Amino acid sequence: MSLTSPLFFAFLAAVVVAFHVSESVAYRRFVLGAANTIFIASYLTDVTQVLPLIAFLALGYVCVSALYLRQSSLVLASGVVAILCCYVFLKRFSFFEGLGQLPFPYLTIGLSYILFRILHIMVDVQSGDLAERIGPLAFFRFTCNFLCFVSGPIQRYQDFSAMDGKAAVRLDSSVVYAAFSRIATGYVKFVIIAATADYAFTFLSPHLLQPAGLPLLKLCAVYAAVASLYTIYLYFNFSGYMDIVIGIGTLLGQTLPENFDKPFSARSFLEFWQRWHMTLSQWFKLYLFNPLLMFLMTWVPSPALTSYLGVLAFFITFGVMGVWHGTTAVFVIYGLLMGAGASINKLWQVACTERLGKKRYRALTGSTAYIYFARGLTVAYFVLALTCLWVPELPQFTYLLARLGVAGVVGTFVLVAAAFGMAALSLDLVQARIRIPLTLSLTQGGEITKNLHLAGKMMAIIAVATLLHKAPDFVYKAF
Amino acid sequence: MKYILRQSALTLLSFAFLYVLLAGASFVVFPDPSSAGPRDFQAAEQTLYMTVPKYVFLGRSVLANPDRKIILVGASNTGVGFRQKLVQSNLGCAKVSNLAMGGANISEVRQVVNLVHEVQSDQERRLNTFVIGVWFGMFIDSDVKYAEGDRHRGETDVDIERYRYGFYRRTPDGPVAVLPAKWLDAGVMTIRPFLLLEKVAREARAGVNLVLTGRTSAQRTDDERESVVMSDAEKQKALESWKETMGRTSDISPTQVEVLKQTIQALLDSGEKVVLVDLPIPAWHREASPYQPSYRRALTDLLREFGDQPNFSSLNMDDLDNDLDYSDEVHAKRHLADVWSTRLARKLDSFVCLEKPDKSSPKVTTLRSSAQVTTAAPGN
Numbered sequence: 001m002s003l004t005s006p007l008f009f010a011f012l013a014a015v016v017v018a019f020h021v022s023e024s025v026a027y028r029r030f031v032l033g034a035a036n037t038i039f040i041a042s043y044l045t046d047v048t049q050v051l052p053l054i055a056f057l058a059l060g061y062v063c064v065s066a067l068y069l070r071q072s073s074l075v076l077a078s079g080v081v082a083i084l085c086c087y088v089f090l091k092r093f094s095f096f097e098g099l100g101q102l103p104f105p106y107l108t109i110g111l112s113y114i115l116f117r118i119l120h121i122m123v124d125v126q127s128g129d130l131a132e133r134i135g136p137l138a139f140f141r142f143t144c145n146f147l148c149f150v151s152g153p154i155q156r157y158q159d160f161s162a163m164d165g166k167a168a169v170r171l172d173s174s175v176v177y178a179a180f181s182r183i184a185t186g187y188v189k190f191v192i193i194a195a196t197a198d199y200a201f202t203f204l205s206p207h208l209l210q211p212a213g214l215p216l217l218k219l220c221a222v223y224a225a226v227a228s229l230y231t232i233y234l235y236f237n238f239s240g241y242m243d244i245v246i247g248i249g250t251l252l253g254q255t256l257p258e259n260f261d262k263p264f265s266a267r268s269f270l271e272f273w274q275r276w277h278m279t280l281s282q283w284f285k286l287y288l289f290n291p292l293l294m295f296l297m298t299w300v301p302s303p304a305l306t307s308y309l310g311v312l313a314f315f316i317t318f319g320v321m322g323v324w325h326g327t328t329a330v331f332v333i334y335g336l337l338m339g340a341g342a343s344i345n346k347l348w349q350v351a352c353t354e355r356l357g358k359k360r361y362r363a364l365t366g367s368t369a370y371i372y373f374a375r376g377l378t379v380a381y382f383v384l385a386l387t388c389l390w391v392p393e394l395p396q397f398t399y400l401l402a403r404l405g406v407a408g409v410v411g412t413f414v415l416v417a418a419a420f421g422m423a424a425l426s427l428d429l430v431q432a433r434i435r436i437p438l439t440l441s442l443t444q445g446g447e448i449t450k451n452l453h454l455a456g457k458m459m460a461i462i463a464v465a466t467l468l469h470k471a472p473d474f475v476y477k478a479f
Numbered sequence: 480m481k482y483i484l485r486q487s488a489l490t491l492l493s494f495a496f497l498y499v500l501l502a503g504a505s506f507v508v509f510p511d512p513s514s515a516g517p518r519d520f521q522a523a524e525q526t527l528y529m530t531v532p533k534y535v536f537l538g539r540s541v542l543a544n545p546d547r548k549i550i551l552v553g554a555s556n557t558g559v560g561f562r563q564k565l566v567q568s569n570l571g572c573a574k575v576s577n578l579a580m581g582g583a584n585i586s587e588v589r590q591v592v593n594l595v596h597e598v599q600s601d602q603e604r605r606l607n608t609f610v611i612g613v614w615f616g617m618f619i620d621s622d623v624k625y626a627e628g629d630r631h632r633g634e635t636d637v638d639i640e641r642y643r644y645g646f647y648r649r650t651p652d653g654p655v656a657v658l659p660a661k662w663l664d665a666g667v668m669t670i671r672p673f674l675l676l677e678k679v680a681r682e683a684r685a686g687v688n689l690v691l692t693g694r695t696s697a698q699r700t701d702d703e704r705e706s707v708v709m710s711d712a713e714k715q716k717a718l719e720s721w722k723e724t725m726g727r728t729s730d731i732s733p734t735q736v737e738v739l740k741q742t743i744q745a746l747l748d749s750g751e752k753v754v755l756v757d758l759p760i761p762a763w764h765r766e767a768s769p770y771q772p773s774y775r776r777a778l779t780d781l782l783r784e785f786g787d788q789p790n791f792s793s794l795n796m797d798d799l800d801n802d803l804d805y806s807d808e809v810h811a812k813r814h815l816a817d818v819w820s821t822r823l824a825r826k827l828d829s830f831v832c833l834e835k836p837d838k839s840s841p842k843v844t845t846l847r848s849s850a851q852v853t854t855a856a857p858g859n
Contacts, residue, residue: 451493462673
């Protein structure tokens with residue numbers, strides 16, 4: 001079910017109305033369960049396509065149940081291995097082609113996020129953090145919540161359970177307006193900004209892979225533009241999607257976790273990942289980085305080496321997170337780049353703190369020049385690393401790298417870093433000097449103005465959606 | 480629930496208010512043109528519809544009337560080369576409309592014919608004379624021709640307009656009408672606010688272009704086209720570009736030839752007239768292009784097949800091939816377009832105007848003077 005299809009809006013209206021018909025928790029849980037089923041069914045053309053997903057969920061539930069019976073590390077490890085093997089098989093990773101594949105087409109959308117939710121339940125049950133017994137229907141509602149099914153946000157079961165069918169958010173006119181406004185803003189990001197960036201990206205990107213070579217300078221400029229456009233597309237597509245589902249969640253009494261917090265204002269790569277796809281990075285921090293660091297520290301119990309073990313843990317965590325994004329060899333490169341970015345960032349912090357001391361390092365990171373320099377570097381690194389997502393085949397990727405050469409890659413990096421650093425500085429300076437006139441801020445709060453503003457957004461969304469030839473799709477659906 | 484219903488009502492009311500406001504503004508700025516008679520679809524830019532495909536798709540109901548009609552279809556060289564006003568001024572018996580679309584292949588020409596038919600009754604169809612302008616560059620398969628990333632592969636500009644406002648829906652078997660053709664005008668009325676917004680967006684973009692580049696669009700004006708002379712390097716580049724565009728090494732698509740054949744046959748079967756115009760290109764291009772021989776062979780076969788049908792005629796203007804009369808490798812300059820238009824008008828005058836339409840019997844036409852009607856080989 002596409003987010004921009006009339007069918008989705010009809011489905012949404014029906015779910016919201018059905019949910020609020022009764023305040024009975026059992027009834028509301030039934031409505032949410034039915035909504036999840038209908039949402040998943042909308043992706044199917046044949047009932048066999050859902051069988052692997054059902055099998056995956058069943059395996060997950062069996063593993064969770066086994067852990068309720070026996071909270072041992074062995075059961076957890078066996079369960080994790082079984083779930084991961086099943087996931088790898090169903091996702092058809094190109095480097096595991098030898099495993100074979102099912103002889104019919106089937107649904108893989110949402111599988112990655114279901115994996116995260118199942119692993120989280122297993123770990124929390126084993127550690128005792130999740131004592132509540134989860135029934136099969138609650139398990140289905142949590143793992144296949146239609147709002148988070150395609151691409152998160154990744155909720156913790158404890159948070160989900162607290163509001164499962166209970167309308168945890170008290171609705172009043174301002175909350176409802178805020179939800180409507182958030183949904184409209186999401187569509188503005190998704191349909192207008194992201195789709196326009198994608199439109200420009202689609203036109204420019206073929207120039208990079210054409211055999212007739214552009215001169216190096218022009219190639220760098222085109223590459224910088226294409227990579228930046230893809231980043232804009234990715235961010236507004238994904239964060240727009242999140243605005244939409246979080247807004248809808250509010251109307252269904254759910255508070256879904258945020259996934260973005262101004263990522264482009266990050267002053268370091270590590271901070272960037274605290275602001276970008278936050279629920280994913282928090283998941284990896286909780287369930288991979290922390291246990292891994294603990295393990296490494298137990299294995300090498302030297303306080304002098306703790307910082308460097310952190311560097312290694314960062315490398316492995318970000319590496320795995322990168323590889324998770326795709327099924328081809330280029331995503332391994334993406335994982336290595338993510339791991340390298342995080343490790344270099346951590347090493348820099350360790351080295352600066354050792355050399356300058358905490359106070360002077362803090363003073364350095366607070367200076368204007370350092371802030372914008374660091375913001376430029378952070379964004380440029382991320383923008384160029386994302387190339388792996390839009391050139392996912394290794395031959396094309398290596399061809400592009402060969403054409404650019406070291407000089408081309410470095411030149412593009414400097415270009416993007418300088419352009420972004422300067423743009424961020426200019427924007428911040430302008431924002432600091434602009435004050436909304438009192439009269440305007442007063443009218444902004446008026447009922448009529450607010451609703452006309454909302455309707456204006458809707459009008460613009462429809463106009464742009466009709467102007468562009470292709471309906472935008474959600475990019476993270478593929479991951 | 481009551482807050483959700485209240486907010487939904489407020490949002491809908493606000494939306495309706497803006498919608499009515501914009502619809503009203505669209506009628507003030509772009510009053511609805513006359514619902515009958517000829518329309519210069521090539522002047523789409525000056526209308527609310529902005530582009531030729533959109534104007535043809537949304538504005539074609541003007542062709543549903545009991546007048547005798549000349550309907551020009553083809554690609555951009557038909558659009559540029561046959562000036563609707565000039566052809567019309569030389570032709571008293573029929574209303575002339577130029578529905579040619581830039582970048583059209585033969586399949587898209589067929590779609591335009593179908594669009595016209597959708598809004599016409601059988602009786603009205605028999606009063607049509609389709610002028611089909613062709614040259615080798617139109618014989619490209621849709622999957623090759625329409626492969627840009629911003630569209631679904633193989634979808635023509637007509638397809639895009641069909642889906643754009645939901646008048647059609649996309650299915651594995653192709654477009655399926657959601658809005659019946661008889662409701663077309665009502666459908667257009669409902670989308671006027673959005674057409675106005677799009678128009679404003681395009682005008683704003685033109686304004687930005689004007690500020691940045693000193694001109695509103697990258698396209699050359701008629702005056703600029705009149706003075707341009709192609710260099711040898713530009714000619715070579717054009718040849719290479721067509722080699723890439725055609726997707727074949729030396730011949731035109733046989734599938735497209737078949738589509739043209741079927742289109743002509745269908746038109747003749749339904750009692751309509753067809754004039755097939757072999758559009759000239761500059762001599763240098765004709766001689767250097769590897770596609771011209773296969774195009775010529777296909778055209779000769781078509782003319783042989785249909786040449787003896789009374790409702791079929793052809794026009795060849797091969798003598799108008801002076802390199803300097805073309806602004807590029809395909810398009811006639813304004814002064815040459817005047818000559819093209821006059822020749823076409825003369826041909827149509829003899830083929831269409833000098834006979835009485837016989838509505839009861841589509842297959843049989845009564846000619847006032849058979850000597851004045853040419854129906855055979857190119858060159859007539």
